[in-house]
Amino acid sequence: MSVTHHHIPDSMLAAYAAGTLPQAFAVVVATHVSMCSMCRAALGAHEAVGGAVLEIQDQVAVSDGLKSNVLDLLDAPFTAPPAPTRNGIYPGPVADVMKTRAPRWKTLGMGVRQDILFGQKDGSLRLLYIPPGQAVPDHGHNGIELTLVLQGSFSDETGQFGVGDVEIADETLEHTPVADAGEPCICLAATDAPLRFRALAPRLLQPLFRI
Amino acid sequence: MTALDPPETPPDGEPALRRAMRAPGGKPAACPATYSRETQWMIAVRDQRDRVAFAALFDHFAPRLKGFVIRSGIPAAKAEEVVQDVMLTIWRKADQFDPHRAQVAAWVYQIARNRQIDVMRRDGRPMPEELREDPGTEPDASQILAVEQEARQLKSALTRLNAEQRDVIEKAYLGELSHQQISDQTGLPLGTIKSRIRLGLNRLRHELKDLKP
Numbered sequence: 290m291s292v293t294h295h296h297i298p299d300s301m302l303a304a305y306a307a308g309t310l311p312q313a314f315a316v317v318v319a320t321h322v323s324m325c326s327m328c329r330a331a332l333g334a335h336e337a338v339g340g341a342v343l344e345i346q347d348q349v350a351v352s353d354g355l356k357s358n359v360l361d362l363l364d365a366p367f368t369a370p371p372a373p374t375r376n377g378i379y380p381g382p383v384a385d386v387m388k389t390r391a392p393r394w395k396t397l398g399m400g401v402r403q404d405i406l407f408g409q410k411d412g413s414l415r416l417l418y419i420p421p422g423q424a425v426p427d428h429g430h431n432g433i434e435l436t437l438v439l440q441g442s443f444s445d446e447t448g449q450f451g452v453g454d455v456e457i458a459d460e461t462l463e464h465t466p467v468a469d470a471g472e473p474c475i476c477l478a479a480t481d482a483p484l485r486f487r488a489l490a491p492r493l494l495q496p497l498f499r500i
Numbered sequence: 501m502t503a504l505d506p507p508e509t510p511p512d513g514e515p516a517l518r519r520a521m522r523a524p525g526g527k528p529a530a531c532p533a534t535y536s537r538e539t540q541w542m543i544a545v546r547d548q549r550d551r552v553a554f555a556a557l558f559d560h561f562a563p564r565l566k567g568f569v570i571r572s573g574i575p576a577a578k579a580e581e582v583v584q585d586v587m588l589t590i591w592r593k594a595d596q597f598d599p600h601r602a603q604v605a606a607w608v609y610q611i612a613r614n615r616q617i618d619v620m621r622r623d624g625r626p627m628p629e630e631l632r633e634d635p636g637t638e639p640d641a642s643q644i645l646a647v648e649q650e651a652r653q654l655k656s657a658l659t660r661l662n663a664e665q666r667d668v669i670e671k672a673y674l675g676e677l678s679h680q681q682i683s684d685q686t687g688l689p690l691g692t693i694k695s696r697i698r699l700g701l702n703r704l705r706h707e708l709k710d711l712k713p
């Protein structure tokens with residue numbers, strides 16, 4: 290079991306607890322929390338604040354029949370949806386999005402591959418595959434990018450990132466992540482804006498690659 | 501006490517609980533009277549499928565949940581549907597309740613947020629993998645009591661915040677508004693909002709510090 294050094298910032302855990310994070314970021318947070326007991330505990334602290342907020346809410350009377358309705362429904366047949374379960378290197382929340390399929394890699398050149406899990410108005414989520422020693426092409430960011438390592442590790446100007454670690458990049462960070470020697474590095478990456486790959490895809494080609 | 505306040509004990513609740521605690525295969529040690537009534541009800545629901553205890557949980561949480569759900573931006577007409585779903589989830593997922601990790605209100609809070617997110621957008625909130633305790637693990641009363649004490653302290657710290665700080669914290673945890681939306685609505689710059697939330701949280705942490713050994 291690897292030791293996690295790079296965690297989810299507290300403000301992002303609070304937004305996840307409140308349910309206000311864009312979906313792509315929420316998947317990364319749920320994935321990290323599945324792998325990191327420290328952040329699971331910190332999330333628990335935010336849920337405790339949420340619980341206190343619930344406790345002090347002004348009470349609004351419910352209609353007369355609601356309680357008996359609910360009590361009548363206790364015996365109604367119910368099948369629980371399956372809990373998120375890990376599939377190989379993919380923790381439950383990622384496996385849920387992939388719907389148990391294998392990654393559908395599309396090459397970006399130089400051995401780097403990606404699989405776009407979803408792209409939405411408020412963000413996109415994808416898997417990245419980087420061969421050992423290979424750099425992810427130098428890129429800047431339009432918004433915030435969260436990268437979580439699922440296999441192998443990478444290093445850039447800010448440090449080394451192993452399994453479970455999360456790197457957070459924004460407009461101000463220009464970095465060149467390079468996959469370390471050993472296994473190919475597989476990451477889960479969420480952005481709230483399209484990426485600008487400089488070396489690889491000129492701006493005009495971005496719609497083509499959907500990056 | 502108003503008509504809306506939950507009764508201190510459910511009708512016939514204590515006898516039912518005591519009966520449940522004596523039940524063969526039950527865990528008498530798991531539910532000492534020193535636990536809060538919400539925790540006792542929840543453990544009785546989880547371990548004995550106790551309907552009287554569930555009814556007591558309903559009386560406590562349903563009116564609060566309705567207020568919470570309406571404030572979070574769900575139309576009043578739909579609010580009771582959400583309250584009903586949350587209460588049913590409490591019953592159905594009771595086996596996931598672990599008082600060592602979360603006080604009842606905190607556990608109900610995340611169920612309520614999940615249900616509201618399901619209602620408000622196409623894809624629900626992605627959830628972490630569940631932690632499963634080893635079967636047969638003995639309950640640790642001191643840890644359960646510590647979690648409860650923290651929750652009580654948080655609640656009272658929240659009520660001691662000034663109105664402005666309390667409002668911002670409530671809005672943030674109600675998911676009523678994102679930080680950006682809070683900024684749009686109040687005309688306050690984002691930095692101010694964030695630092696006010698931080699101030700509120702620091703104040704809460706300060707209150708909680710007395711609890712740490």
Ligand SMILES: [Zn+2]
Pocket residue numbers: 293295296297321325326327328329
């Ligand atoms: Zn962490």
